[in-house]
Amino acid sequence: MTACAIEATEAGDEDAFVPRAGCVLTVDGAYAARLARRGDAWFPERWTLDGPEPYAVPLPGNQPEEPGNEVQPMGDGRVLIRRFADGRNHFSLLYPTGPGTGELPLGAIECPDPGSRLRLLPPAPGGDKAYALAVGPRSSAVWLVVGGAFGPEHLAEVPGRCSGGVWLDRTGRMLALDREADGRTKTVVVDLERGGEMSPLLQIADDSDDRLLLADADSGLLVVRSDAPSPGHARLGWGVLGSTLPVRFPECLRLPDCAVTPFAIQPGQTLTPESCAVALRVDGPAGSWVVVWRPVARRVRHVAAPEGWLAGAGLWTADGVLRLPYATDAVPCGVAAVCEPTRTPGSGEPAAGGPPPEPDPPEPLTPRPVPLQQAPLARLVTK
Secondary structure, eight states: SSSSSSEOOOTTTOOOOOSSSSSSSOOTEEEEEEEEEEEEEEEEEEEEEEESEEEEEEEEOOSOOTTOOEEOOOOSOOOEEEEEEEEEEEEEEEEEEEEEEEEEEEEEEEETTTOOOHHHOOTTTTOOOOEEEEEEESSEEEEEEEOOOOOOOEEEEEEEEEEEEEESSSSSSSEEEEETTTTEEEEEEEEETTTTEEEEEEEEESSSSEEEEETTTTOOEEEEESSSSSSSSSSSEEEEETSOOOOOGGGGGGGTTTTEEEEEEEOOOOTTTGGEEEEEEEEETTTEEEEOOOTTSSSSSEOOOOOTTTTTEEEEEESSSSEEEEEEEEEEEEEEEEEEEOTTTTTTOOOTOOOOOOOOOOOOOOOOOOOSSOTHHHHHHOO
16 A cells, blocks of 8 residues: 555646755756745745856745745756645646746645655656655655656555665666664665665665665765664765675764765766765854765865855766855855865875875774675666
8 A cells, every 4th residue: 555645637748846845956957946035935946057157037826835845946947846735745847937937737645644744856867757755654655746647656665664765877767765664774776667676775784774875876986874883873984886895984074063964976987986076064063064075085175165055955067066056145046166176086185285185094893794785786887
């Protein structure tokens, strides 16, 4: 039995989309969407980022939006919105129509169980489909929200309560979810082209909670959070999809009294996953800022976020430029570019004159972890 039931609206051949709280970027970085605020009123806003200058297009409806509504940009510039009303999650596609906003209803998903909840999954590769995850008391359902023939379509049912949501390939087929079952959380992979066939992915130790936070389809670099090295204390670590080497937990990613959350990996580093730049958001007593880290460097570089940064949003280019969207009264739609210092390829050294990288401390003496279980994924990261 699925976690939620469907109420469909005939959408013909129109595609639809998936949203998320905060500022959300398409996988290629061409568009972004967020709920903006004017006074006490909230309204969807689309950002176009692939032109000479970024610009925003407001997409207000007939009435203000609730702050809990989710928006997500699609690859063609339309914006998906999820609204909750009358016990149902309603989906519509928004687009500019001259001075107004056009809206295409896509249908609704009902979650009759009081313990169920639904949210949009991260933007899928390609930008023409969108997905949602409905979490019930005993199982979780993956729904195709945009891209189906007649409204939302139920694709897969996963036993246990799931969270997260990371795409592992560039076709939108392999979806990683963090599944809670029997008191432990482990990452599993759901194959959306094989009826939701599930296989294990991340199981570092039998008694650890292991979550996948980010993955790069080009290099296979994975960023995880696990309490395997320090029971009761989750740490950030990294591994490579298909590798037989254990997950590493760098000491440099432990920042006292701060919450550290990765949000972007540099693409295009097909043969050198350890050289991928990773951007992480840091929230501490002094506020929020960005750190940049590469596994090969074994150190982090602190970066001041631009004023008005839409915290947690950003995108790497293949040549190592981190783009951070921001909004202020003076610049309502802006993107700051953060360039990495020049490095000697493969050395992990910073630019001349900088301090040398610090070596990792000895790894904790725990049983050798198995970083990645056998799953039908190695062939995908080599393409």
